[in-house]
Amino acid sequence: MIQVDRLTKRYGSFKAVNGVSFSVGRGEIVGLLGPNGAGKTTTMRILTTFLGPTSGRAALAGHDVLDEPLEVRRKVGYLPENVPLYLEMRVREYLLYRAKLTDVPRSRRRAAINEVITRCRLGDVENRILGHLSKGYRQRVGLAAAMVHDPDILILDEPTAGLDPIQIREVRALIRELGDRHTILLSTHIMSEVEAVCGRVIIIAQGRIAVDQPLERLRSESLIVLEARGPGDAIRHGLETVPGVERVQPTHTDGDYAAFEIQTRDGADLREELAQRVNQNGWPLRQLDIRRSTLEDRFIQAVTRETISAEAELEAV
Amino acid sequence: MRHIPTLVRRELGAYFLAPMAFLILLAFQVIAWFNFWELVDGLSRRQQSFSSVRDPLNSYLSQSIPFWIGLLVAIPALTMRLLAEERRSGTVETLLTAPVTETEIVVSKWLAGVFMFLVLLLPFAIYLPFLYYQAKFYFDPGPLLSLGIGLTTLGMMFVAIGLFFSALTRNQIIAAIWSFAVLFLFVFMTLLLYFYAVGQRLEWAEGVRFVAVLLQVQSFGLGRLDLRYVALHLSVAVFMIYLTVKVLQSRRLA
Numbered sequence: 001m002i003q004v005d006r007l008t009k010r011y012g013s014f015k016a017v018n019g020v021s022f023s024v025g026r027g028e029i030v031g032l033l034g035p036n037g038a039g040k041t042t043t044m045r046i047l048t049t050f051l052g053p054t055s056g057r058a059a060l061a062g063h064d065v066l067d068e069p070l071e072v073r074r075k076v077g078y079l080p081e082n083v084p085l086y087l088e089m090r091v092r093e094y095l096l097y098r099a100k101l102t103d104v105p106r107s108r109r110r111a112a113i114n115e116v117i118t119r120c121r122l123g124d125v126e127n128r129i130l131g132h133l134s135k136g137y138r139q140r141v142g143l144a145a146a147m148v149h150d151p152d153i154l155i156l157d158e159p160t161a162g163l164d165p166i167q168i169r170e171v172r173a174l175i176r177e178l179g180d181r182h183t184i185l186l187s188t189h190i191m192s193e194v195e196a197v198c199g200r201v202i203i204i205a206q207g208r209i210a211v212d213q214p215l216e217r218l219r220s221e222s223l224i225v226l227e228a229r230g231p232g233d234a235i236r237h238g239l240e241t242v243p244g245v246e247r248v249q250p251t252h253t254d255g256d257y258a259a260f261e262i263q264t265r266d267g268a269d270l271r272e273e274l275a276q277r278v279n280q281n282g283w284p285l286r287q288l289d290i291r292r293s294t295l296e297d298r299f300i301q302a303v304t305r306e307t308i309s310a311e312a313e314l315e316a317v
Numbered sequence: 318m319r320h321i322p323t324l325v326r327r328e329l330g331a332y333f334l335a336p337m338a339f340l341i342l343l344a345f346q347v348i349a350w351f352n353f354w355e356l357v358d359g360l361s362r363r364q365q366s367f368s369s370v371r372d373p374l375n376s377y378l379s380q381s382i383p384f385w386i387g388l389l390v391a392i393p394a395l396t397m398r399l400l401a402e403e404r405r406s407g408t409v410e411t412l413l414t415a416p417v418t419e420t421e422i423v424v425s426k427w428l429a430g431v432f433m434f435l436v437l438l439l440p441f442a443i444y445l446p447f448l449y450y451q452a453k454f455y456f457d458p459g460p461l462l463s464l465g466i467g468l469t470t471l472g473m474m475f476v477a478i479g480l481f482f483s484a485l486t487r488n489q490i491i492a493a494i495w496s497f498a499v500l501f502l503f504v505f506m507t508l509l510l511y512f513y514a515v516g517q518r519l520e521w522a523e524g525v526r527f528v529a530v531l532l533q534v535q536s537f538g539l540g541r542l543d544l545r546y547v548a549l550h551l552s553v554a555v556f557m558i559y560l561t562v563k564v565l566q567s568r569r570l571a
Contacts, residue, residue: 010417049569050413050569052570073416078414080407080411080414084328084406086331087406088331088334096321097327098415102417
């Protein structure tokens with residue numbers, strides 16, 4: 001449903017989005033995760049045709065964002081950050097206005113509005129003025145307005161920002177419900193939100209994609225922590241040559257002891273093999289442990305790695 | 318273009334659901350009342366001062382300083398929020414991601430602004446039937462019609478200028494100040510320039526006279542429906558609308 005190919009957006013010399021590529025299939029709920037200023041909103045604005053990319057292509061439901069913006073807009077429902085609404089209008093009036101703008105046929109408007117009012121549980125406030133509603137209700141009105149024309153794709157920019165815990169739970173439940181009819185791309189910087197709602201996560205940092213994986217696989221990933229006495233470089237080399245080891249990261253040295261974090265392919269548990277290798281070389285082992293990595297670990301890892309490489313790039317310039 | 322009725326209705330709703338439109342309307346009613354009082358006063362002293370009575374309706378409306386100052390303040394006040402407010406509150410994002418073209422949006426906002434401008438002229442029209450039927454002052458409706466047409470096309474031009482400045486910024490105050498400055502140049506500076514040019518017997522005086530809005534309206538008020546002025550107003554309006562559309566579209570470039 002969504003194809004993004006090497007999308008780049010520059011503001012002057014600043015690259016807000018830098019060569020981002022990903023694709024989202026029909027019916028997926030994908031979370032776009034990243035720290036503030038990572039380029040999430042810019043990416044979404046390009047996908048909804050609000051902004052144009054500097055280079056690269058993006059197509060939604062088979063329509064290119066630059067060539068056929070009106071077709072894209074017909075297929076996409078968008079909830080911008082902070083949910084901008086015309087505060088002087090009433091809920092039902094606003095939904096009717098959006099239905100007319102998004103070309104819902106006259107005969108279906110009433111039914112379409114009633115349906116989104118039911119789905120977003122707005123029945124109690126349908127005749128209230130938007131400016132008098134609480135943040136939670138406004139968020140739901142924004143969602144209702146985004147889906148009144150029954151779009152194939154919903155793009156939601158921080159749909160739970162500024163809500164209280166109960167409202168957050170309600171909005172998340174609503175998004176999960178919507179997942180069976182719409183393809184959803186949502187952005188957030190809250191880790192648990194992705195875990196609660198999404199099937200896949202794309203971590204974006206410094207305008208680049210750092211991780212793009214199904215949540216299942218992220219959960220199964222693990223990290224082995226090993227500490228042994230001996231020459232650091234030799235131990236590191238020894239560990240790297242164990243089959244199945246992907247990366248060995250020295251963390252710190254403590255006197256004669258050197259500590260490492262080891263990533264294995266597919267998160268395999270290689271503790272026994274690693275222990276064997278260390279013993280063979282006669283390095284006394286002090287610690288050997290496996291840590292199931294959480295999404296938060298991956299996020300912090302990805303974000304700090306990107307930051308470091310971006311800084312290195314800057315220094316090189 | 319099928320979204321225009323929906324968009325215009327929303328725009329007019331926004332005008333009348335906020336106090337702004339009513340405040341401006343009230344101010345114009347006060348100006349109209351004051352001018353009418355002056356007009357009646359002038360008419361009752363027919364023998365003493367001929368100059369203003371020769372052309373009472375022009376002195377009632379198009380040559381009255383309060384009317385022009387009111388207009389110069391009211392038009393920026395009406396147009397400043399049209400696009401700047403959408404940008405400030407972020408609703409422009411929902412508007413421009415709906416299957417609506419930029420041209421539809423700009424034309425709708427312009428139409429709503431022109432409609433509000435015409436509503437502003439209503440307070441002046443209210444008094445005319447009294448003058449005609451009650452005071453038995455049988456003025457000629459012909460020049461009045463030509464003045465109406467002239468003011469309408471003038472309003473179309475002014476609203477388009479205000480709309481353009483509203484598209485340039487998210488700050489309503491800045492939009493209002495810029496539109497005021499440009500409209501002020503159009504109304505008063507052209508007049509001063511014309512007087513200067515005439516005084517110096519410069520040959521371009523005629524050219525300035527053509528764009529001097531105040532003199533244009535005076536000519537309309539005398540019953541001369543000069544189509545060159547109408548063409549000037551409409552072409553400036555269309556050009557400003559075109560520029561506004563381009564400003565809105567420019568966000569998708571680069």
